[in-house]
Amino acid sequence: MNDIRHCPMIETENLTKVYFNNSHPSVQAVKDISLKIGQGEIVLISGPNGSGKTTLLSMLGCLLNPHAGTIRICGRDVTALSQKELTEFRLRNIGFIFQNFRLLDSLTVMENVELPLVLAGIRRPVSRDRAAAALEELKMSHRANFYPNVLSGGEKQRVAIARALVNDPAVILADEPTGSLDSNAGQATVQLLREASRKRGKTVIIVSHDERIRHFADRVISMEDGRVKKEERP
Amino acid sequence: MIPVARRMIWREKARFFITAGGLGLTTMLMLFLLGVYEGVKRGSTGYVRECRADIWACESNSTNLLRSSSFMPASLGTEFQKADGVRSAAGILRILATTKIKGKPVTLFLFGFDPREPLGKPPRIIKGRAEIGPGELIVDRAFAAKFKLIPGDSIEIHGRSFRIAAVGEGMNAVVTQFVFTTLEDAQKLLGFPSVVSFHLLSLNPGATAETVIRDLKKSHPTLSFFTKKEFIRNNLDEMETGVLPIFWTIALLGGIIGAALIALMPYGSVLEKREDYALLKAIGARSRFLLFVILKQSLIGSVAGFMIGLALDAVLSPVLLKLVPGLSVVMTLRAVIVVFAAVLLIAGLGSWAPVRKLSRIFPMEVFR
Known part of the structure; x- marks a missing residue:
């Protein structure tokens, strides 16, 4: 792992985010955070509600612009990119996993997984083959033509992981990935993320309250009041 | 996709x-x-399209059939007939007549035409006969349906009984339907026996309406003349305005x-x-x-x-x-x-x- 960390996948410098209310600054959600996260590293960001975890994750996922500071992902300063460029960057380099899975109910499992490929301009049958391979890898092929509403929580999260991985992004961001799952399904989800990191060299950043995840992480960053309170290696 | x-x-x-x-x-x-x-x-515009007239002559400032009045001597037809390029001329009289049909007050858009002339006859007859005589009417299909009239029924107009001889099509302007009678009967209803509203002219082969109108305007500067196309447009404009x-x-x-x-x-x-x-x-x-x-x-x-x-x-x-x-x-x-x-x-x-x-x-x- 140490050699991996010599080459940072994500690097932030003095990252700050302020939320405004009627043009007046109301909350400084993230304060002056500087981080280096290496390729293939699994980082858990923990902390109480309102500590700035999700805001930090949103900025690392290029979903939210910081007010100050810089973010470099794969060596690229994403804070200098336009909205259009950020959309393209997310599509190619970042996979997302959410607590509530966020699968589109109107699409089948296969189509949900295929969606990032279609958005990237990959046409059928290549997109379908790649989505099928991703589902196969996550042992969800038998559910390919089902709609998400008939799947269990664990199955939904597997599909969400397949969707996050299908475009072969360098970074996986997961927001409370075990929050809506029972302990077995939660364990399996974290194991899949670990495999993605170890086998494919994906950088995985997880925001969670779930203490069980600590043991899977290479590093745990504890946040409080928008600042990094503590960094530890379990 | x-x-x-x-x-x-x-x-x-x-x-x-x-x-x-x-x-x-x-x-x-x-x-x-x-x-x-x-x-x-x-x-x-059905009547104007199908009555076979190439040129419409009317009183100055009168431009259409629907909402302008025109009265002129019937004898002008003889003069028009002598003009270069004109094959035949026929007068029609348009009057508004009020009556009651089955107890309901009705305003008729009544056209008098000469059944002997090829010009000015009503469009398509679907029931009855087109060759009407004195005291007879041709009514539109919609008018007949509205008042449940059939050939053989009678309508009283200005105290005189008229018998429906035929039912036609293409005379329904929705706001009103055209009713046709003989020119003589229309003139009697108006009370002026030698008056018409419009003279309808047909042209000889090779004659153009524009040339004939130019000549007619020289000899009759107080009248208006329109080609069929212009007259249709005038009627459309009038209808569209309302x-x-x-x-x-x-x-x-x-x-x-x-x-x-x-x-x-x-x-x-x-x-x-x-x-x-x-x-x-x-x-x-x-x-x-x-x-x-x-x-x-x-x-x-x-x-x-x-x-x-x-x-x-x-x-x-x-x-x-x-x-x-x-x-x-x-x-x-x-x-x-x-x-x-x-x-x-x-x-x-x-x-x-x-x-x-x-x-x-x-x-x-x-x-x-």
Whole structure:
């Protein structure tokens, strides 16, 4: 792992985010955070509600612009990119996993997984083959033509992981990935993320309250009041 | 390609069918209005188109059959007949006559023509005979249906009994229907035996209306002369001045209602599926992709609404025509194309509000 960390996948410098209310600054959600996260590293960001975890994750996922500071992902300063460029960057380099899975109910499992490929301009049958391979890898092929509403929580999260991985992004961001799952399904989800990191060299950043995840992480960053309170290696 | 828009619509079938049904009714209204408009247009100009006159001569400042008065000596016909290029001339008299039919007061647009002349005869006869004699009338099909009249029935006009000899078509201007009698009877009803409203001229082969009119204007500077085409246009203009603004206002209201209905479907979808759209943005859907998702939803709803409207119009128009015989509805391909274009415009306009709403969804909302 140490050699991996010599080459940072994500690097932030003095990252700050302020939320405004009627043009007046109301909350400084993230304060002056500087981080280096290496390729293939699994980082858990923990902390109480309102500590700035999700805001930090949103900025690392290029979903939210910081007010100050810089973010470099794969060596690229994403804070200098336009909205259009950020959309393209997310599509190619970042996979997302959410607590509530966020699968589109109107699409089948296969189509949900295929969606990032279609958005990237990959046409059928290549997109379908790649989505099928991703589902196969996550042992969800038998559910390919089902709609998400008939799947269990664990199955939904597997599909969400397949969707996050299908475009072969360098970074996986997961927001409370075990929050809506029972302990077995939660364990399996974290194991899949670990495999993605170890086998494919994906950088995985997880925001969670779930203490069980600590043991899977290479590093745990504890946040409080928008600042990094503590960094530890379990 | 994944049919995201179609799947989103199909997920909310009830909303889709309510929207498409509402737009279908709007489409039907627009098609029906255009059909009535075409019917009025044809009805109000049918006589001018089919009475075989190449030139219409009338009193100065008189421009049309419908809403201008013209009286001139019947004897002018002899002078016109002698003009270069003129083959024949015939006078017609148009008067307004009030009467009561089956107890209801009715204003008749009565035309007197000379049955012996080839010019000025009413358009298509569908029942009875065209060669009418004194005390006889030819009425329009819609007029006959409205008052349940058949050949052989009698109407009293200004104290004199007239017998219906025939029923014709192409004389229904919706606001009124033309009734034809002999020129002599019309002149008697007016009380001036040697007066006509218009002289109808037909031309010799090779003669042009423009040249003949130029010569006639020199010899009769106080009269107006119009080619058939000009006279049709004058009648249309006159009719459109009164009727068209009403049609367009109703059609515009229908269009606005349609746009509002169409907007509701994707707008509701954007509101309810806010997180889904945020997810699409988060995972890298470009603005153009999302715009197409909204536009496709509007378009699918609009086209479905149009098809429903077309079917409703085909089914309900004949029923409505039976209930209101005075109406004349003519469906043309042009009207269908115009309404389809309007529906496409409605789809575009209906997309504006949801697209605006969509632009205010931030990808970060996916974390909510």
